[in-house]
Amino acid sequence: MAQYTLPQQKAQLMEDLIAQIVDSLKSDPKVVGVLLTGSRARGDASPFADIDFWVLLSGVTERGFRSYEQDGHLVEIHFRNLVQARDKMRRHPMELYSHLDGRILHDPEGKLAALRLEAQQLFEAYEVPEAERKALAHWLETARRKLQSALQEQARLKMGYFSSIQSQKILEGLWAANNKPVPPAGAVFTHLTRLETPLPHFELIEGLFAGDPLKRCKTALTLIDWILPRIN
Structure with missing residues (x-):
């Protein structure tokens, strides 16, 4: 199936917008990881696709889902701490694809990289109940x-x-x-x-x-x- 490819100039504008959002997220001291997910991460996004992020929080910090519009694009952000992230992967196997397909954009402590490895292991060992x-x-x-x-x-x-x-x-x-x-x-x-x-x-x-x-x-x-x- 053919995939839509953004023209180079529009692709660069999208990368610039993603970088701005990541910079904003990184300025929060509770944020220890930022993962771009969905079609923007896979590279098969349509021009009007959402920009989806999965954000890792430190400690037991909890935050609700955020959705807003920036520069004409819908931005959606899911927040997890490490315990929630691991629990989600085991309870909802579909969540594994967020880690396997996602682009790690901020991970100074290597926690998202470790979660990706864990997701890969769970994916390979998966058996349908x-x-x-x-x-x-x-x-x-x-x-x-x-x-x-x-x-x-x-x-x-x-x-x-x-x-x-x-x-x-x-x-x-x-x-x-x-x-x-x-x-x-x-x-x-x-x-x-x-x-x-x-x-x-x-x-x-x-x-x-x-x-x-x-x-x-x-x-x-x-x-x-x-x-x-x-x-x-």
Whole structure:
């Protein structure tokens, strides 16, 4: 899937803006780490994408989420202390991607680097919980029956509708079949290319999201039929 690339001048303006925000955050003595996350960190941001930060605080300091606009861009900042950061990684595996994809922009004590290493170890050792596998398998089996029924009837509206509403669960199934946590929605296309799948990645994306109802239905069934034996 093609990624949007900012023109060089606009890219430099964005880097300058990010640097200004980081400088402001660094001036706070409680801030011991600044991590740029999301599409700006991955390099696949659209021109209007948010600027997302994950900020590490010293000691037991706690702060609420901040969101504001600067130079026409939405800036969102999540704050964590070290205990909260480690707890979040273990309770919510999706959080691992913030560390794996993020750009460390301020880390004088090496704490963010240590968290990234910890996140990598947790990611490599990750196993989908058994209860989650069973629930997902049940959901996808039900979805398969609905899609097969719509296909047999050649009911285009039903084919398109069921393909749409089941697409998120199918994506969850792909990650479960690869025994990896599901990434945030904005990172799905980037990380999809790293999975084993029954179809070439571009064909999978086009078939599931951009095809006509018949193609979407057949793609969904192909994926479900591949996923189920791997998660049951």
